Amino acid sequence: MKAANQVAATLRLRGTTIPVIALAVRTADPEQLEDELARKVLEADGSLAGGLGVIDLSALTEPPPSLAPLAEMVRRFGMRPVAVLGADEAFGSEADALGLALLPAAGRGMAARNEPDAAPAPIAAPEPVPPPVVPEPLLATAMLLDRPLRSGQRVYARGRDLVLLAGASPGSELIADGNIHCYGPLRGRAMAGASGDTSAHVFALDFQAELVSIAGIYKSFEQLSDEFRGRPVRASLQLEGEQRRIVLSPLGDR
Template sequence: MSQLPIDLKGSSFTLPVLHLHHTDPSAVRQALQEKVSRAPDFLNNAAVIVDVTVLTREVNWHQMQKAILSTGLFIVGISGCQDAQLKNIIIRSGLPVLNAGQMHTAIKHNMTPAGLSSKTRIIFSPVRSGQQVYAENSDLVIINSISEGAEVLADGNIHIYGMMRGRALAGANGDENCQIFCTNLCAELISIAGHYWIMDQIPSEFIGLASRLYLQDGVLTIKKLN
């Protein structure tokens, strides 16, 4: 047992990033409320990073922060801040401003020297509601079904040989080359390197079919598996 009252250790978490493209807090609040209502299990009380790349000191940050918090999201950090005055305002509001370059470097240091490990994590049992399975620095293979309310994550690709009703997040460390393969797609949410679709965004003609999902020019793309 440690003799110190605390330990400070590094770790990694997968968090959604909210990219702000509008300076009007009311417009942002309305858009967020619509997204939360469409994916409540994923976004209710979710911790998020807010990307403010397009914002300047002209924005009313206090109103913007209030608008985001009013939707039930929790802001744990700010990224992409290019304006020194806005950065000071954000820091005074009690939020940390994250350095994207340092975050990317940390991710690379957490990976094996050759990128992802060649070892694949294989799960044979069903992944039930409330459970989470994470394959760090590797691909993930599920040879069973994933229930609604369950979540599977991998830094690499995800292969699901069964009914997929839960959430699948591939490329959790930001690798946009990762893909998701599924024999029966009925997912609550599909995400690759932070680019995601909730169920009603998945093209209806692919529901229940064997499908492959990947990013093409930064856009989530889906094709049928032959």
């Protein structure tokens, strides 16, 4: 009996008030979701980084998307998805596979307090997620950011170019499936051709990047030579047989 008491004393169960971020999904369009989440993360000025996220589908008025791309998108923007709210039990196996808790229907009251006008819609069974085959074609318009990207912030231009009118601080991340254009000081990490486009480029008028990646090939710049530091630079991927490497050249050279 004494041993049992000692074991019991090593564990205590208690309620907590750990904050979570509810991501109320109102559209199944992945491009709209990514654009809106990128804007929200930028406005939050790094305060969302590392936060626990609950994907709330209770306000969705159309068949919901699969959970895998939603969870991956949340992680890509620096948060940690832990649960799904307002989803049908048909999502149970997919949620389990992703390590997400499927909150019961009664839990919808949490979202309703913040979304009084939300009416839960019928939930359709998720369609299977096909594996990626080829990079998606780039969209006609680029994602345009007119404010500096601060340390710890991340932005992803899915299926398009990314244009940053201001600068990027050390510790920030610029990610695009197409090209990256930075008209201010580029001091963070720039990853172009994220979906596999080997022809993508990184253009910077004031190059001070910590790292450049194109189509998954990366090069860090712990010691940047004076030839390129603070100058207009174009970064591209050079292919030589099986060898691939990032090369820098003065912007305007061919």
